[in-house]
Amino acid sequence: MEQFILKENVLTDNILFVAEDGKVFKGNCIAIIKEYVFQNSWSDKELIKKFRSKETLVKYLNKKYPNFKF
Numbered sequence: 001m002e003q004f005i006l007k008e009n010v011l012t013d014n015i016l017f018v019a020e021d022g023k024v025f026k027g028n029c030i031a032i033i034k035e036y037v038f039q040n041s042w043s044d045k046e047l048i049k050k051f052r053s054k055e056t057l058v059k060y061l062n063k064k065y066p067n068f069k070f
Contacts, residue, residue, distance in 0.1 A: 006065050012036040012044050016061075025050075031057045 006014040017032045019025055025032060029050040036044035051057040061068055 004068075006033070006035075006061075006068055009036055009044065012046075028052055030054065033060075 001020060002018045004016040004018070006016050014033065014035045017025075017034070019030050024030055027050060029052055031051040031054075033049045033051075035047045035049065037047060039045040049060070051060070
């Protein structure tokens with residue numbers, strides 16, 4: 001598994017987890033993104049997005065994180 005930081009926030013970072021070639025995560029996912037949005041001054045709310053195909057992952061990354069190079 002490889003990890004990439006998509007965005008650095010004050011409390012937490014948005015992270016991309018990508019499975020190695022020929023392997024998948026539980027649920028037949030090739031990538032997982034953990035995003036954190038502001039909840040209050042002490043914590044962030046965690047949102048988990050799972051991707052089963054590379055095309056949808058690239059489309060999402062281009063839309064939400066245009067400066068990230070995969």
